[in-house]
Amino acid sequence: MADTMNDKTRIYLASPTMHGDEQGYVADAFETNWVAPLGPNVNHFETEIAAYTGCGYAAALSSGTAAIHLGLKLLGVGQGDVVFVSSLTFSASCNPICYEKATPVFIDSEPDTWNMSPEALEKAFSQYPNPKAVVVVHLYGTPAKMDAITQICEKHHVPILEDAAESLGAVYKGRQTGTFGRIGVYSFNGNKIITTSGGGMMVSAEEALVEEARTLSTQARDPARHYQHSKIGYNYRMSNIDAGIGRGQLLHLDEHIRRKREIYARYKEAFADIGEIAMNPLNPEGDANNWLSCMTIKEGSSVTPDRVMDALEEQNIESRPIWKPMHLQPVFAGYDFFRHNDGSGSVSEDIFDRGVCLPSDIKNKDADMDKIIGIIRRLFH
Numbered sequence: 531m532a533d534t535m536n537d538k539t540r541i542y543l544a545s546p547t548m549h550g551d552e553q554g555y556v557a558d559a560f561e562t563n564w565v566a567p568l569g570p571n572v573n574h575f576e577t578e579i580a581a582y583t584g585c586g587y588a589a590a591l592s593s594g595t596a597a598i599h600l601g602l603k604l605l606g607v608g609q610g611d612v613v614f615v616s617s618l619t620f621s622a623s624c625n626p627i628c629y630e631k632a633t634p635v636f637i638d639s640e641p642d643t644w645n646m647s648p649e650a651l652e653k654a655f656s657q658y659p660n661p662k663a664v665v666v667v668h669l670y671g672t673p674a675k676m677d678a679i680t681q682i683c684e685k686h687h688v689p690i691l692e693d694a695a696e697s698l699g700a701v702y703k704g705r706q707t708g709t710f711g712r713i714g715v716y717s718f719n720g721n722k723i724i725t726t727s728g729g730g731m732m733v734s735a736e737e738a739l740v741e742e743a744r745t746l747s748t749q750a751r752d753p754a755r756h757y758q759h760s761k762i763g764y765n766y767r768m769s770n771i772d773a774g775i776g777r778g779q780l781l782h783l784d785e786h787i788r789r790k791r792e793i794y795a796r797y798k799e800a801f802a803d804i805g806e807i808a809m810n811p812l813n814p815e816g817d818a819n820n821w822l823s824c825m826t827i828k829e830g831s832s833v834t835p836d837r838v839m840d841a842l843e844e845q846n847i848e849s850r851p852i853w854k855p856m857h858l859q860p861v862f863a864g865y866d867f868f869r870h871n872d873g874s875g876s877v878s879e880d881i882f883d884r885g886v887c888l889p890s891d892i893k894n895k896d897a898d899m900d901k902i903i904g905i906i907r908r909l910f911h
């Protein structure tokens with residue numbers, strides 16, 4: 531019961547919030563029998579995401595993971611290549627590197643935004659001067675230090691693939707996340723800031739890259755009447771039904787972001803007098819979408835993240851740990867990792883050890899927030 535998405539009494543971490551507009555676009559698709567993949571919703575959703583983000587061009591795909599996979603392929607990543615990637619992230623940021631039999635090299639976080647450390651990135655370049663790409667994540671919707679990261683990557687002539695799966699609508703120095711890299715990626719998975727039930731988008735300022743993503747995602751058919759293929763393709767395109775859901779959701783993205791920011795502000799204020807709690811840091815050079823609000827517990831506190839999660843779960847409230855860093859994952863144990871600080875331990879591991887992702891569902895009522903805050907405050911007294 532606790533794991534279902536339709537327990538009406540449960541308070542969720544982040545679940546889909548639908549508005550009704552989605553059904554209108556889906557109904558159009560039914561009426562015109564555009565139930566197949568492709569169709570007007572897909573084309574419009576791409577144009578609308580491009581207009582919202584200013585990314586240039588967009589290809590609607592079946593998932594954010596598919597978008598990262600095609601993005602890496604388009605950057606030429608293949609067997610034996612090295613790819614730098616943020617360690618503190620969801621495994622989908624780096625699994626596609628392994629699909630291509632390339633080698634992930636993990637980069638630590640910096641403490642200011644929890645994202646890729648420019649210092650650790652420099653260290654990685656000194657040992658691996660020729661990575662094929664750098665995958666930068668905007669964790670929990672907080673923009674990374676893109677100026678410093680971009681500068682380093684430009685110096686080494688290495689393209690950035692921006693994993694903006696969690697950060698749609700977040701901006702850095704006035705520019706949307708996802709538009710800094712040669713390629714950007716958004717996710718519309720069920721718990722992201724807007725959803726298509728499942729889906730993703732690969733974006734770029736270069737039309738040719740996006741056009742090629744569309745080709746590869748539809749089995750790489752050559753432009754011939756007969757079924758001819760000169761490349762290996764994928765079945766990665768978004769369906770016209772899912773794109774309809776996305777179009778309806780996009781109308782409410784700004785509203786979702788506003789609510790997410792209110793949730794973050796509410797937690798921050800509620801815990802301001804508890805010295806043992808800090809909220810996830812934001813980037814002063816940008817505006818987060820605050821997809822998930824997270825707290826860390828000061829070292830030496832008698833309260834552990836497990837204790838917070840257990841106390842919430844007892845009241846049917848969902849929370850979850852910070853992503854376990856990729857360099858600590860059994861499946862990636864053999865790969866290199868570059869730390870922000872010298873010595874042992876790492877920033878990403880420390881955040882993982884001390885952090886909790888708090889319920890950030892925009893459907894939460896004031897009373898729900900009071901309940902969550904009350905449970906946590908009581909643990910610290």
Ligand SMILES: *Cc1c(COP(=O)(O)O)cnc(C)c1O
Nearest residue numbers: 593594595620622623695717719
């Ligand atoms: C959700 C997520 C993805 C994957 O997106 P899907 O649409 O679920 O495939 C990739 N990277 C990060 C950081 C994510 O949070």
